[in-house]
Amino acid sequence: MTDVELPETPLLDELEKGPWPSFVKEIKRAAIEQEKAMKAGKKIKLPGAAKGLLKVLELAYKEKRTHWKHGGIVAVVGYGGGVIGRYCDLEDKVPEVWHFHTMRINMPSGWFYQTKALRAICDAWEKWGSGLTNFHGSTGDIILLGTRTEYLQPMANALAYLDKLYGSPAPFDIGGSGSDLRTPSACMGPALCEFACYDTLKACYEFTMRYQNELHRPMWPYKFKIKCSGCPNDCVAAKARSDFAIIGTWKDEIQIDQEAVKEYAKVIDIEKQVVKKCPTGAMSWDGKELKIDNRECIRCMHCINVMPKALKPGKERGATILIGGKAPFVDGAIIGWVAIPFIPENELIEKCCEVLEAIWEWWDEEGKFRERVGELIWRKGMDEFLKVINQKADVRMVYAPRNNPFIFWRELNQ
Amino acid sequence: MTDVELPETPLLDELEKGPWPSFVKEIKRAAIEQEKAMKAGKKIKLPGAAKGLLKVLELAYKEKRTHWKHGGIVAVVGYGGGVIGRYCDLEDKVPEVWHFHTMRINMPSGWFYQTKALRAICDAWEKWGSGLTNFHGSTGDIILLGTRTEYLQPMANALAYLDKLYGSPAPFDIGGSGSDLRTPSACMGPALCEFACYDTLKACYEFTMRYQNELHRPMWPYKFKIKCSGCPNDCVAAKARSDFAIIGTWKDEIQIDQEAVKEYAKVIDIEKQVVKKCPTGAMSWDGKELKIDNRECIRCMHCINVMPKALKPGKERGATILIGGKAPFVDGAIIGWVAIPFIPENELIEKCCEVLEAIWEWWDEEGKFRERVGELIWRKGMDEFLKVINQKADVRMVYAPRNNPFIFWRELNQ
Amino acid sequence: MVAQEVEKEPEETVEIKTDFGPPHYEIMLHPIIKKNYGKWKYHEVVRPGVIKRVAESGDVLYVVRFGSPRLLSVYTVRDICDIADKYSDGYLRFTSRHNVEFFLTDPDKIEPLIQEVQEKLGFPCGGTWDATKGEYGLSNIVHTQGWVHCHTPATDASGIVKSVMDELYDYFTDHKLPALCRISLACCANMCGAVHASDISMVGVHRKIPKIDDDAVRRTCEIPSTVAACPTGALKPDMKRKTVILDKDKCMYCGNCYTMCPGMPIFDPENDGVAVLVAGKISDARYPPQLSKVVVPWLPNNPPRWPEVVQTVKKILETWATHAEKYERIAEWVHRIGWERFFELTGLEFTEKLIDDYKRTPYIYASYRTSAAFRW
Amino acid sequence: MVAQEVEKEPEETVEIKTDFGPPHYEIMLHPIIKKNYGKWKYHEVVRPGVIKRVAESGDVLYVVRFGSPRLLSVYTVRDICDIADKYSDGYLRFTSRHNVEFFLTDPDKIEPLIQEVQEKLGFPCGGTWDATKGEYGLSNIVHTQGWVHCHTPATDASGIVKSVMDELYDYFTDHKLPALCRISLACCANMCGAVHASDISMVGVHRKIPKIDDDAVRRTCEIPSTVAACPTGALKPDMKRKTVILDKDKCMYCGNCYTMCPGMPIFDPENDGVAVLVAGKISDARYPPQLSKVVVPWLPNNPPRWPEVVQTVKKILETWATHAEKYERIAEWVHRIGWERFFELTGLEFTEKLIDDYKRTPYIYASYRTSAAFRW
Numbered sequence A, B: 001m002t003d004v005e006l007p008e009t010p011l012l013d014e015l016e017k018g019p020w021p022s023f024v025k026e027i028k029r030a031a032i033e034q035e036k037a038m039k040a041g042k043k044i045k046l047p048g049a050a051k052g053l054l055k056v057l058e059l060a061y062k063e064k065r066t067h068w069k070h071g072g073i074v075a076v077v078g079y080g081g082g083v084i085g086r087y088c089d090l091e092d093k094v095p096e097v098w099h100f101h102t103m104r105i106n107m108p109s110g111w112f113y114q115t116k117a118l119r120a121i122c123d124a125w126e127k128w129g130s131g132l133t134n135f136h137g138s139t140g141d142i143i144l145l146g147t148r149t150e151y152l153q154p155m156a157n158a159l160a161y162l163d164k165l166y167g168s169p170a171p172f173d174i175g176g177s178g179s180d181l182r183t184p185s186a187c188m189g190p191a192l193c194e195f196a197c198y199d200t201l202k203a204c205y206e207f208t209m210r211y212q213n214e215l216h217r218p219m220w221p222y223k224f225k226i227k228c229s230g231c232p233n234d235c236v237a238a239k240a241r242s243d244f245a246i247i248g249t250w251k252d253e254i255q256i257d258q259e260a261v262k263e264y265a266k267v268i269d270i271e272k273q274v275v276k277k278c279p280t281g282a283m284s285w286d287g288k289e290l291k292i293d294n295r296e297c298i299r300c301m302h303c304i305n306v307m308p309k310a311l312k313p314g315k316e317r318g319a320t321i322l323i324g325g326k327a328p329f330v331d332g333a334i335i336g337w338v339a340i341p342f343i344p345e346n347e348l349i350e351k352c353c354e355v356l357e358a359i360w361e362w363w364d365e366e367g368k369f370r371e372r373v374g375e376l377i378w379r380k381g382m383d384e385f386l387k388v389i390n391q392k393a394d395v396r397m398v399y400a401p402r403n404n405p406f407i408f409w410r411e412l413n414q
Numbered sequence C, D: 001m002v003a004q005e006v007e008k009e010p011e012e013t014v015e016i017k018t019d020f021g022p023p024h025y026e027i028m029l030h031p032i033i034k035k036n037y038g039k040w041k042y043h044e045v046v047r048p049g050v051i052k053r054v055a056e057s058g059d060v061l062y063v064v065r066f067g068s069p070r071l072l073s074v075y076t077v078r079d080i081c082d083i084a085d086k087y088s089d090g091y092l093r094f095t096s097r098h099n100v101e102f103f104l105t106d107p108d109k110i111e112p113l114i115q116e117v118q119e120k121l122g123f124p125c126g127g128t129w130d131a132t133k134g135e136y137g138l139s140n141i142v143h144t145q146g147w148v149h150c151h152t153p154a155t156d157a158s159g160i161v162k163s164v165m166d167e168l169y170d171y172f173t174d175h176k177l178p179a180l181c182r183i184s185l186a187c188c189a190n191m192c193g194a195v196h197a198s199d200i201s202m203v204g205v206h207r208k209i210p211k212i213d214d215d216a217v218r219r220t221c222e223i224p225s226t227v228a229a230c231p232t233g234a235l236k237p238d239m240k241r242k243t244v245i246l247d248k249d250k251c252m253y254c255g256n257c258y259t260m261c262p263g264m265p266i267f268d269p270e271n272d273g274v275a276v277l278v279a280g281k282i283s284d285a286r287y288p289p290q291l292s293k294v295v296v297p298w299l300p301n302n303p304p305r306w307p308e309v310v311q312t313v314k315k316i317l318e319t320w321a322t323h324a325e326k327y328e329r330i331a332e333w334v335h336r337i338g339w340e341r342f343f344e345l346t347g348l349e350f351t352e353k354l355i356d357d358y359k360r361t362p363y364i365y366a367s368y369r370t371s372a373a374f375r376w
């Protein structure tokens, strides 16, 4: 590999050591192989980018500071989001990465791929970009890490015609960024998981398709995230990381296969590992039969998690909607809170769309600049929000009723 | 009794019925007996007041509204607080209670009385006031309910010379009101209770005597309350109702008399009533010996409460100081929070005084009008407060560390 | 007030004396208490209202507790003193919940005392509890002034207390409850009754904005301090008209302005009323102190006996008493069964009014459920 | 860029196409997955990294999971594809924590696959857990861009992640933990890594106010939006000098202003660093979701391997792993043992910096201990 010359990076080199796979190796590999490929005659537009990144990064390590700058808005035709403009403040020293914009590409629901699709993306990005990616970004997009302004459009086109031009089974579209709907994501759900209480992949796909305009054209007060988890285990961290979290759940009784329970009893301590750990003490086990008082069950999933062969969510399935999850800026982090305790599975997608649209309309009108929807609700009050989504108050929306009697009796003071 | 004529009070009369003792009967009794006493030649300055109150109150019941008004400040010579000025908005209709000021009288620590003292107060108040009282107000004072402005001073003097003029074993002084130190109160503590971890009556008396000036002359941003409870059972509700709550506790091991435990075992279910109810699961009981893992004990008192003959607080006694308890105006109610986890018994009074004085000085300087000390701390930050009281941060001050990293690094940004 | 020389009362001629403080507590203590001060060994509840206290010295003292209406005429106080002189060596005390306690050394005098108090005063013996057995009596209701004396009440205090205690009388005189249950009442949101941390509490609430009487404001109010008193910033000074302007969307009917300015009365006979809160707690026993939570946002003022309030309190108390385990106070019980069940069992309605949306409180968000885990 | 006609790439001539969306998920599903979609019966963890999934149809699929550095060159992605083609019928997926998964129908191919991935990619097999046995592996660290790509980081992301995972490698490849433990990292308080609800998290923190370069501000910044971006109101416009003025006592070093205005850089090599948080949680399992809590306010940036951070994370992880019961995540463990013990056992120092005093948060007061009940 050493026929390609790399910059000296004594600090980064330290991060090639150790057993965990090294991102430094990846950057070096891109630097070397892209150059090699170019030398071998491949069309490569940005062969020096990864090398440039090595230089900048080594300097960052030395100086303990970033060398990236926020830039103006850069975009591709027809879209307002999906590209993060990034510039290097070492323009003259490392011109290779003076522009180093990121593209966010909408992944397939559940991050399932055919290799043909991945290879096509690689081929296009080898040509038009740094050859570096993130699989995936923490919202869930495929992140294409670093290219120049003028290659954004060709790369977007490459993705739009990835089937025709690169043999992908389907084209790929741009994801969200800026004050728009962010790329929705979903846990693997029914594709692989026996716990899924609704079809997360389908829901995620439906929202994405129905709201292409909202996804691609920032026009809201701030970002809005949707995440779909098939059950309360919440494997996409929707509760904490999305404004609109759809958490699969059920309303009726946990399905029990008593024979399978007995099988588990041979290898685990059911009393200790299951019964005692139930947060509401809803279970009992006499060595023969596992009893669940389903009125006491809060559907926390623990018992089902431990004995997946024996226990299953009930049959009356659907989802709980939590609203407002977000990172701490400005008023502190928020884990989403219950806005709709239960929507039956067969009404789920339509009902969500109805609610989403109502929320967006209201937020669009009332939201302040950089005010997430959770913050708006909190500013405006739950009662107004409930009217917006046409939902009756339910005790399941709160851990406890209010502790102050400072209630606004608006209807009496018109 | 019916030689004294009472106003018609059909609504109030309903409240003479039923088994619970009736406050209406008390008002009527004062109205009748004061008038009778006057007729019998006793000196009675305000014979019509209780009768006036009946009229006003009946009207309030009819109209479902109060008829009392806030008034200007009324006081007695040398004092700024201790009197609540109250006027009736039915001046012409019920002139008897046009003035109806309340006097707050500093009760003895723990509300212990000799009958001689009580009789003396009754005699004085029969003469100078409405003959109506509250034993006690909810801060703890003796409340003398209703007199005219011109009788405030003579009544105060009567109390100041209650020993000389009325045969009381000691005179009584005015309590707090307005933006001053409010009358401190204490649970019965060592006088009657085996749980007391410090001498609540003494502490309460010491604070009261040392801060006579603060108690009698409002000069702070707002009120300040001190309450002394001998143990975490908190029988004077200090945590919720005082800015400075002194809660007795201990640091070492619960004292166990195993024989007495066995006695209890004959009459109660120790496993169920005691062991299972321990919030930290610190106990075990094998039918012979009760074991307590004192490292796990959080001194909640439950086990001691249930078996007072067998269990006792440890020997290393003292108190925890909680700061900031108050009613909900303006930002919501506050239960006091831990400011000093432990002060040993022998240092308690001196240390409290030191801390109180530091707090008052700071609050006096920094506090806004009508800002309780808890609200000030919350506005200024715990770190500043801890400096004021010269206390190191202790994890026992919080239920959990902060959930946001928005820390002010003032020392780095001078 | 002029000329005419009247005979001065002794109180009018004494020299002013200040800052001498309350009587020293020691002189108020019964001799047995003084002797055994700080040396009590244990107590035992002999029967409802009677606590036997045993000292290390072997001394025994019976403390006998009686319910009081708190609002007492001096004549009744004298009757109490008569009884204390007869039975209790001239000593007595009041508790932090306004009950009266006598001290007896001779157990044979307990019954006669109870008899005599009932006859002469009509005060019931009770208000205690027996933690050993886990059997609890209901104590007196801590409360406030209401229409008897205060200027901001949204309801009366003593009248509701009397009505509730009449209804719950047997709970006072007997130990029929599974755990401690403290009931309090405050006649306005100032919460002098400290209802913010009680098992069950009633609090008077206004629901209408104050009525501004511009004339009265001009005459009687200091505008800046009135404006400053408003916690929500709903008031603005109207300099020209020398009065105040109120933004009705911001007002939460606290009456703070009325305290500063009688020109803007807050009371409203039809809309004032009583909110009911539950699940507050102060002791550290088993479960940490808790603030009370609003479960009924408003009940009408229906004097003289407030049946809606009385029945609501009774319903809550009895639902809890029926379902709770020993030692499980309302807060602990709800913690176990969930608020879902609380509303179901009590039949109370959960509405959006019970969801915290008071922006100033540092708790607002902490009450929102951030989990899909709940009961149906 | 002018004149000189160059040959256009095909990508430069196609017609613009928008809003067609991502590939439909169905075409990306392995045939066995498609066949058994929504009809999986149960799963079993065969060994760390290998989950056996059994469908109602009787079909069996082995899902084999490997750790990834997330930052991948297209060349490595192609290698991954080669392996997927060879072992997994040309299908694969990534998990929500950036691991790679292959699908096998033949259990005999598991070991060869693991072997080949280790050799060709150096990716370890693991990151799973076995809830039935209550034995848990550590998964990948969710993280962010850091110095690789972002403009506001207070620390790097990938470098710390690599250093921590090197140190905790065996926890990934084995099931040695008592419960789920999710580690995350975000390079600034924007928290793109969603560290606000993780068992252990690292977050880059600035500690110095931004340095205002008036010239740069004039040149590059829109003053109103810069001022508006400041959450604490620390910035005021200086209209005359066309720049901004900063009240240092109000600034909490968030860097929001820097995002709006490159003229006021926030980074500071010596004072930037890493805060460590613990006890966040997202699943509803047993215990409700929790926000993470700050337990170390700052550790220095010490590249390339951040030993202070690595050792702190390791210490927390191992202390927890040693003391926790089965299924007890950090939040649950601390709930049982108390924060007193957490600090004692980990040897971390509790300082006033860890007490919430950020006035804007709706939680500030909820964290203060309102009880005299605690451990010594």
Ligand code: SRM
Pocket: A070, A084, A086, A102, A104, A136, A137, A138, A139, A140, A141, A142, A143, A175, A183, A223, A225, A240, A241, A242, A325, A326, A327, A328, A329, A330, A372, D143, D144, D145, D149, D150, D151, D190, D191, D192, D193, D194, D259
């Ligand atoms: C790329 C990514 C991190 C990563 O390495 O994976 C990322 C990167 C940035 N985030 Fe983020 N965020 C990313 C996921 C998140 C998440 C996690 C999530 O979506 O699940 C969060 C927390 C959840 C949330 O939305 O609250 C997140 C919360 C933020 C915030 C704070 C928002 C708030 O309301 O508190 C900002 C600040 C802002 O919007 O100005 C932000 C801003 C940014 C910006 C655009 C900084 C900026 O202002 O220019 C970063 C660009 C970095 C760069 O140079 O490429 N990013 N950001 C993630 C998106 C990849 C993707 O599309 O898949």
Ligand code: SRM
Pocket: B110, B186, B187, B188, B189, B192, B193, B194, B195, B233, B234, B235, B236, B237, B305, B306, C043, C045, C051, C094, C095, C096, C097, C098, C099, C127, C128, C129, C130, C131, C139, C140, C142, C179, C180, C182, C197, C198, C199, C280, C281, C282, C283, C284, C285, C327, C329
């Ligand atoms: C007399 C009084 C103190 C005083 O100085 O006046 C008092 C006296 C006793 N209290 Fe109390 N408490 C008194 C008000 C309180 C209060 C304050 C209040 O109600 O406003 C509380 C806090 C209430 C709260 O948490 O909301 C209080 C919470 C307790 C507890 C905790 C019980 C629990 O399970 O939470 C105990 C322990 C026990 O007995 O279980 C206790 C225990 C006791 C004991 C057993 C202490 C002792 O060893 O003597 C006393 C007799 C109990 C009995 O009646 O059977 N005392 N006790 C107060 C009686 C008021 C009354 O007339 O009812």
Ligand code: SRM
Pocket: B070, B084, B086, B102, B104, B136, B137, B138, B139, B140, B141, B142, B143, B175, B176, B183, B223, B225, B240, B241, B242, B325, B326, B327, B328, B329, B330, B372, C143, C144, C145, C149, C150, C151, C190, C191, C192, C193, C194, C259
């Ligand atoms: C008399 C008493 C109620 C009673 O019937 O027992 C009382 C009566 C008044 N209180 Fe109170 N408070 C009384 C104990 C309390 C308590 C309980 C306590 O001290 O344990 C509280 C809650 C604890 C606290 O301090 O937060 C209390 C919280 C208030 C407040 C709200 C303070 C706050 O910061 O939220 C106000 C409003 C104010 O100060 O303007 C208030 C104001 C008032 C005023 C002075 C109303 C006023 O602005 O004129 C009331 C006079 C009533 C009258 O006409 O006589 N009162 N007040 C209590 C004093 C008697 C005594 O000295 O023993």
Ligand code: SRM
Pocket: A110, A186, A187, A188, A189, A192, A193, A194, A195, A233, A234, A235, A236, A237, A305, A306, D043, D045, D051, D094, D095, D096, D097, D098, D099, D127, D128, D129, D130, D131, D139, D140, D142, D179, D180, D182, D197, D198, D199, D280, D281, D282, D283, D284, D285, D329
């Ligand atoms: C693959 C993945 C979903 C995906 O669509 O990508 C996944 C897969 C599974 N999760 Fe998960 N979880 C995945 C992310 C999550 C997340 C999100 C996160 O980490 O950001 C959570 C929430 C974390 C939190 O609470 O902070 C999550 C909380 C759980 C739980 C709850 C465990 C608990 O005790 O709290 C379970 C249940 C269990 O297994 O005990 C669970 C259970 C499972 C099961 C057993 C579901 C099933 O029946 O297949 C899956 C395999 C577990 C294993 O590895 O042995 N999954 N799981 C994600 C794996 C990421 C990884 O590579 O490690």
Ligand code: SF4
Pocket: A187, A188, A189, A190, A193, A194, A195, A196, A197, A229, A230, A231, A232, A233, A234, A235, A236
């Ligand atoms: S959230 Fe539930 S349904 Fe989705 S992958 Fe996780 S365990 Fe399965």
Ligand code: SF4
Pocket: A277, A278, A279, A280, A281, A282, A283, A292, A296, A297, A298, A299, A300, A301, A302, A303, A304, D286
């Ligand atoms: S799902 Fe959770 S709450 Fe329901 S029975 Fe199982 S362990 Fe208990």
Ligand code: SF4
Pocket: B187, B188, B189, B190, B193, B194, B195, B196, B197, B229, B230, B231, B232, B233, B234, B235, B236, B248
């Ligand atoms: S607070 Fe404690 S010491 Fe004081 S009376 Fe109550 S139980 Fe006894």
Ligand code: SF4
Pocket: B277, B278, B279, B280, B281, B282, B283, B292, B296, B297, B298, B299, B300, B301, B302, B303, B304, C286
């Ligand atoms: S005092 Fe409370 S915490 Fe301590 S052992 Fe007794 S019941 Fe347990």
Ligand code: SF4
Pocket: C144, C145, C146, C150, C151, C152, C153, C154, C186, C187, C188, C189, C190, C191, C192, C193
């Ligand atoms: S609660 Fe309100 S109305 Fe009642 S006495 Fe206190 S201040 Fe007055």
Ligand code: SF4
Pocket: C209, C210, C229, C230, C231, C232, C233, C234, C235, C246, C250, C251, C252, C253, C254, C255, C256, C257, C258, C266
């Ligand atoms: S009632 Fe309260 S909120 Fe309304 S105007 Fe008056 S002070 Fe302001």
Ligand code: SF4
Pocket: D144, D145, D146, D150, D151, D152, D153, D154, D186, D187, D188, D189, D190, D191, D192, D193
């Ligand atoms: S956490 Fe902050 S520094 Fe890191 S990628 Fe997100 S915005 Fe950039």
Ligand code: SF4
Pocket: D209, D210, D229, D230, D231, D232, D233, D234, D235, D246, D250, D251, D252, D253, D254, D255, D256, D257, D258, D266
């Ligand atoms: S760093 Fe944050 S708080 Fe400080 S001035 Fe900038 S925006 Fe304001």
